[in-house]
Amino acid sequence: MGSIFTFSILQSALELGCIYSLVALALFISFSILNIADLSTDGCFTLGCSVGAVVTIAGHPFLAFPAAMAAGVCSGFITAFLQTRMGVPSILAGIIVNTGLYTVNIAVMGFSSSVNLFGCDTLFGLAKDLSGAAWYGGWYKIVIVAAIVLIIGVILSWFLNTRLGLSIRATGDNEYMVRASSINPVFTITVGLCVANALTALSGAILAQYQKSCDINLGTGMVTIALASLIIGETIIGKGGMFKRVVGVILGSCLYRFIVAVALRMSVPAECLKLVSALIVAFAISFPYLKGKASFYRARRMPAGIGGGDGDDEC
């Protein structure tokens, strides 16, 4: 087994884990906190990627990130607008926006299904030239993405404890309380989805510069992958304060990438990866439920008086 856990696998799992953790954080906001399944994530990720790529090609490697985030905010705003002002059910709103984004993404890339960034200045390329130290050559990518994720994580956990952040959290937690306590759910849902989609798009833009290309199908299945990371993170960290949970989501994303890397190493064909992630998500979500079931059956099998149940009073 020793050969599976090589250094380079760990390294690339960390790099990709950090990049994709921003999408997991976006779902943390929309799915865990606002209790909304935002299915526009796939399209929004590609949107961030394509906007980031195009701006980078135009010679602005740094401007690419705010530009991608702005595009993400627009996408999130439209999703929120549909569900809060137009009466579209939230899942449908996400699907509609996702469908529309396909055309938008192709248009952004100049009506082509992919672009590449070879020969362009990227954040990674510029950072590589900063130092000539021997260790730096292998680590600069991790240093950059980890720094970005750390900054985003700190800002996000700070934000979620401000008045606005608390209002957003209450919106997904108790609708009656929200109605009785001067929180405008239209506003909090809109802000929440805008922030979430900005993070998704930022993740896409970083990936564009990381792999120096952008493809129209890049985002397919992104919502499942991010959900897997999110649930792995919440399972290993458990309950706690906002910062702890944010860190958990980032760890979950890295762990997910590591699992995928190991799967690849064990010669699982790359085409099967989506199926692997679907299985991980299905297992991770059903795990707490199955655990509860298992303890029920264990209790029932015990002799009366020890387990407390006699088996007749189920459900």
Added chain:
Amino acid sequence: MLTLKKISKTFNPGTVNEKKALDRVSLELADGDFATIVGSNGAGKSTLFNAITGAFYVDEGQIILAGENITYVKEHVRSKVIGHLFQDPLKGTAPHMTIEENMALAYLRASTAAHAYFSRINGREKQMFREQLALLNMGLEDRMKQPVGLLSGGQRQALTLLMATMVTPRILLLDEHTAALDPATAEKVLALTRRIVAERRITCLMVTHNMHQALELGNRTLMMDGGNIVLDIQGEERENMTVDALLQKFRDQAGRQLDVDRILLSE
């Protein structure tokens, strides 16, 4: 403080399910009034509260709170100055947020200016929350970092009351807020209600199904039936009113036999 001018609300108009829930209700509450409301199920008590909080807009009439016409003001804007407690103790607090965060939300919502989106709770305010919680005598001041979902119904209702009155509301609406609690806890929450309302002189409307409470609490008793206020007593008339007499009125006004209600309502 609160003036209702002939407000009406019909649900499902034009259908077989048409229901006139409020029928030209008028009410004048003076500053510091504490009125209890009794009435059988479907009399319009909760609908009256929902009309005041803005859960829906009334079909006709005007709602004036502290001199301001709020008939068409949005619900979340009104709730800055209206405290509302429900019968269900789970409705007033966010279960996955800690006690401290729930209180922070209640405190920040009305006390600060519109631009304070990014304001946070500081140490001094945490200390104030702790002191307020200590007054409940429920040991909650040592559990401020715990999620509210872990508290009992009574503790949650007491916390909700604290949150609703943390920034003194112009009017406090209590919709049978002790009905779902066990007798001892209900007594405790009621005592707390009485103290807070008296200390801050909060104008208050309280729905109850308990005739003793209806006569003993506050300074005014209202009875609702068929979407209207059919009885409004205060002062001497109220002091001379007995539970049996009130039940008799209840029966007379409703114009039907209320033996079942008698069992439910009297102690």
